[in-house]
Amino acid sequence: MDPAQGAAGEPHLRHVEKDVLIPKIMREKARELCAAQVQAFTKCCQNTGFLMVVKCREENSALKECLTNYYKDPAFYEECKVEYLKQREEYRTTGIRRGQKQNQRLPSNL
Numbered sequence: 220m221d222p223a224q225g226a227a228g229e230p231h232l233r234h235v236e237k238d239v240l241i242p243k244i245m246r247e248k249a250r251e252l253c254a255a256q257v258q259a260f261t262k263c264c265q266n267t268g269f270l271m272v273v274k275c276r277e278e279n280s281a282l283k284e285c286l287t288n289y290y291k292d293p294a295f296y297e298e299c300k301v302e303y304l305k306q307r308e309e310y311r312t313t314g315i316r317r318g319q320k321q322n323q324r325l326p327s328n329l
Contacts, residue, residue, distance in 0.1 A: 230304055244299040245290060253285035 232241075250257055260282045263275040289295050306317050 232300075236303065236307075241296070241300050241303050242290075244303055245296065246286075248299060249286050249289035249295075252289060253282060256282040256285045 256278070260275060260278040263278045264271040267274040310316055
């Protein structure tokens with residue numbers, strides 16, 4: 220059996236992958252999916268300054284509710300896990316992380 224595979228052919232995930240890396244993808248995707256709520260909360264905060272804690276409660280609640288719905292959704296977790304596993308496999312085969320340029324060079328002033 221492949222050491223990267225767990226029982227029943229499931230890929231083995233380390234603690235950091237389960238508890239840090241996959242939730243990071245979940246947060247990024249949830250923020251994109253809740254863009255309207257993020258924008259409304261940001262706009263409210265920019266317009267009210269120091270009173271944002273009091274005046275932006277409604278927008279904050281809507282944003283929290285939207286994000287929490289995604290964070291608690293097991294299907295969304297699985298979707299993000301699959302995305303992470305694809306990224307991990309791509310990195311293992313190419314050695315290039317997502318967003319990293321292949322011919323990235325160090326600055327000449329180092």
